[in-house]
Amino acid sequence: MIEFLGYLLFVLASGYYLITNLQWYSYKLGRVLFHHTKPLWNIIYFIIPLALYILASHLWKMGIVVSLLYIGMLYFWYRGLDKPLVWTGRIKRFFVPLVVFALLFWFVAECTFVIAPFIAAWIASLLIEKILFLGYKAKAKAKIEGMKDLIVVGITASYGKTSIKNFLAHILQGSFRTYATPRSVNTLGGIMKDINDDLPNNTQVYIVEMGARVKGDILEITTFVNPEYAIVGKIGPAHIEYFKTLDAISATKLEILQSNRLKEAWLHESTMVNASQNIHIFGPNITDVVSTLDSTSFMLDGTRYEVPILGEFHAINLAAAISVAITLGLDQETIKKRLKTLKATPHRLERIDAGGKLILDDSFNGNIDGMMASFALASTYKGRKVVITPGLVEAGEELNIQVAKKANEVFDVVVVTGGLNLAIFEKYVDHDKLIKLSQKSQMQDMLIKHTKAGDLILFANDAPSFI
Numbered sequence: 001m002i003e004f005l006g007y008l009l010f011v012l013a014s015g016y017y018l019i020t021n022l023q024w025y026s027y028k029l030g031r032v033l034f035h036h037t038k039p040l041w042n043i044i045y046f047i048i049p050l051a052l053y054i055l056a057s058h059l060w061k062m063g064i065v066v067s068l069l070y071i072g073m074l075y076f077w078y079r080g081l082d083k084p085l086v087w088t089g090r091i092k093r094f095f096v097p098l099v100v101f102a103l104l105f106w107f108v109a110e111c112t113f114v115i116a117p118f119i120a121a122w123i124a125s126l127l128i129e130k131i132l133f134l135g136y137k138a139k140a141k142a143k144i145e146g147m148k149d150l151i152v153v154g155i156t157a158s159y160g161k162t163s164i165k166n167f168l169a170h171i172l173q174g175s176f177r178t179y180a181t182p183r184s185v186n187t188l189g190g191i192m193k194d195i196n197d198d199l200p201n202n203t204q205v206y207i208v209e210m211g212a213r214v215k216g217d218i219l220e221i222t223t224f225v226n227p228e229y230a231i232v233g234k235i236g237p238a239h240i241e242y243f244k245t246l247d248a249i250s251a252t253k254l255e256i257l258q259s260n261r262l263k264e265a266w267l268h269e270s271t272m273v274n275a276s277q278n279i280h281i282f283g284p285n286i287t288d289v290v291s292t293l294d295s296t297s298f299m300l301d302g303t304r305y306e307v308p309i310l311g312e313f314h315a316i317n318l319a320a321a322i323s324v325a326i327t328l329g330l331d332q333e334t335i336k337k338r339l340k341t342l343k344a345t346p347h348r349l350e351r352i353d354a355g356g357k358l359i360l361d362d363s364f365n366g367n368i369d370g371m372m373a374s375f376a377l378a379s380t381y382k383g384r385k386v387v388i389t390p391g392l393v394e395a396g397e398e399l400n401i402q403v404a405k406k407a408n409e410v411f412d413v414v415v416v417t418g419g420l421n422l423a424i425f426e427k428y429v430d431h432d433k434l435i436k437l438s439q440k441s442q443m444q445d446m447l448i449k450h451t452k453a454g455d456l457i458l459f460a461n462d463a464p465s466f467i
Helices: 002-024 029-034 037-059 063-079 091-108 117-147 161-172 187-199 217-225 246-259 314-327 332-339 368-378 395-409 424-430 438-449
Strands: 153-155 178-180 205-209 228-231 264-268 278-282 287-291 297-300 301-307 350-354 356-361 385-389 413-417 434-437 455-458
Touching: 002 037, 002 063, 002 091, 002 117, 037 063, 091 117, 091 246, 117 187, 117 217, 153 161, 153 217, 153 246, 161 178, 161 205, 161 314, 187 217, 205 217, 205 424, 217 301, 228 246, 228 314, 228 455, 246 264, 264 314, 278 314, 287 314, 287 368, 297 314, 301 314, 301 332, 356 368, 356 385, 368 395, 368 455, 385 395, 395 424, 413 424, 413 438, 424 434, 434 438
Parallel strands: 153 205, 153 228, 178 205, 228 264, 264 278, 356 455, 385 413, 385 455, 413 434
Antiparallel strands: 287 297, 297 301, 350 356
């Protein structure tokens, strides 16, 4: 009985570790095994405990000891996470088969290989999710096709697609019953769930954000919602580790043009596509951008627009949103009026005044262009400047060297969170201004110790603890 308890505890504990990592990496087993940003975690929290459990249980019948020690290890690992396991339906549908297979393997097959229940449960859960996926997809497809007067606007980009979506939704509200995919929901599964659960039946304009990790992702969403209007924002090296080249990224984003209901599309000049009758290129028509710590203004096709949000790069995102709004029938005065009440997308160069400090929260902006723009904006501040950043995630060394050099040039204090790009910052940032922050739990103490009233504090990008 003690041996069985040790076996069951180890199966559940290792299953907890593995499924937590799978949830972080969108349930892609290959990414967890071969592209984990902290591969040592797999060795420390899985491979070594597994080897010790096998030795202890087969040689000394002491597997229960290793299992209890392993659970203790995972407890302290869990306490250090800022993104712990979320108990979704999918997670529950994994653990139920895991327990069932653990019992079957032990009592029926007399198999004590602890990975076997996980493999069987993982295969079973994939089959369950596939069946559920097809059902959800059919239901969502029927709903969206039944909304005969619905206008769908699809938005994709390397950078700024969430901001474009939010800006367009804000401009259109009041003229149309508008609904946009929430937060950063941009996968086919997330969009299907959104349609089934939350898309109001009387919606007139549905704005759909589309994200991609591999070739075909945008096409899959496009052929599902078939937007009449499409926006492809700026193309850049976001997720370059998956796509390998900028051409592959651009080609994937341009899959949105394959909608069989497409009427018009607006493509940023970085897509390198030529204009045609229904393809409009934006970027060159944006001029005279003025960005301050209070507002941003720019000229678009000869008309000046001003918004109470920060960041020169937002001129690109706003230009796309304004162009679609004009096509849908809104006049310039209405658009200008709505822009006056526009609020920044949370955590994307969001200004917060607190405790005599000016805080710029750009923690959800993880691309080189956005980071350089936030640094440039911070440089206009006359007082002491502090940046808190992990650098760029899913980007090459060259771009992070660029970030470190610019941070050293602009800021009086450079706080590096985590170890992902620490070596680069140590090389290119002056030693007397560099602060290393290994745990986010240390953030409050660091801010008290190293910042003061009158400082500008920029949170530039963020990375969860598993990165």
